Amino acid sequence: MISAHPQQDSFSAWLAELQRTCGQFQSRPLPDDMPFHGSVGKRLAGSLEVAEITTNAQRIVRQRPSSDREEDRYCFLIVQRQGRARLIQQGRAIDMLPGEMALLDSARDCEILPQGFIEHSSFHLPRDAVIERFADRRVPFGKLNTGNASGQILQLIVNRVVSRQLSAPLTEEDGIGLRDSLLSLLAPTCREGADAVTEAPAEELYRCAQQLIDQRLEEERLSPTFLAEQLHISVRRLYRLFEHHGDSVCRYVQRQRLARCAEALSDPSRARYSITEIAYHWGFTDSAHFSRAFKKSHGMSPRDYRRHHCLH
Secondary structure, three states, X not given: OOOOOHHHHHHHHHXXXXXXXXXXXXXXXXXOOOOOOEEEEEXXXXXXXXXXXXXXXXXXXXXXOOOOHHHHOEEEEEEEEEEEEEEEEOOEEEEEOOOOEEEEEOOOOEEEEEEEEEEEEEEEEXXXXXXXXXXXXXXXXXXXXXOOHHHHHHHHHHHHHHOOOOOOOOOHHHHHHHHHHHHHHHHHHHHHHHHOOOXXXXXXXXXXXXXXXXXXXXXXXXXXXXXXXXXXXXXXXHHHHHHOOOOOHHHHHHHHHHHHHHHHHOOHHHOOOOHHHHHHHOOOOOXXXXXXXXXXXXXXXXXXXXXXXXXX
């Protein structure tokens, strides 16, 4: 039988899957005349659970369970992959830009207010293990500081996982190591982030642009226009952010893509892939252009680079 309310059914199915994956969240859809879009996926990074959520819901709320402690066993390490959202917890609100990360405590009420269509990746970390990392045994709420060394390492790990940029599958043992690494890096990132002087908006946007690029290197649509749309700024302002650091958007993207290609070419486990396949996987669309750019950057052709690194 065809439903008379496909929009409502779609939202209800999405909410049911969200609750199965992340716990007892409630949500409010858009008005009836606006189409709903959303998906919920879950995958295991070894033994570590990662939820992948897209939605344009109006509001997502989680209220602390009254008795069932099974519902508050996780902390959520949220990665803002696309769009903007406001997170509210402990009486504080933070606005998330693409590429930013935040920590949410499942034992406290929280609210997520998407500003249009958003994409989140959520790492589910054991709450008991998280609170052991903090002297006051409280989970701090806020954005993670990626300006210090711990934050930068944490960002690199998270980017590789959410972008599926690992060359080998994660085993159960790998998942435990990944979880322990994230837990170790959380405390200095949260502690210093709480006390750090707030970055100027331009510097914050620049970091977000870099993080967004690093998460989406393999996508052909990665362009100044796409980045500006995701960050809700003009293309001109995006150019100025990189020019202020003596760089350009396109040069940064190409450098990062060339670095990923070099990594793949020196990895014996990827020897079955052709040079062209590797180049196209990381967003290049012209093999001749890739070869010229690679030789200019690394001092030898992609073929010679692979031969040198795989034989030594």
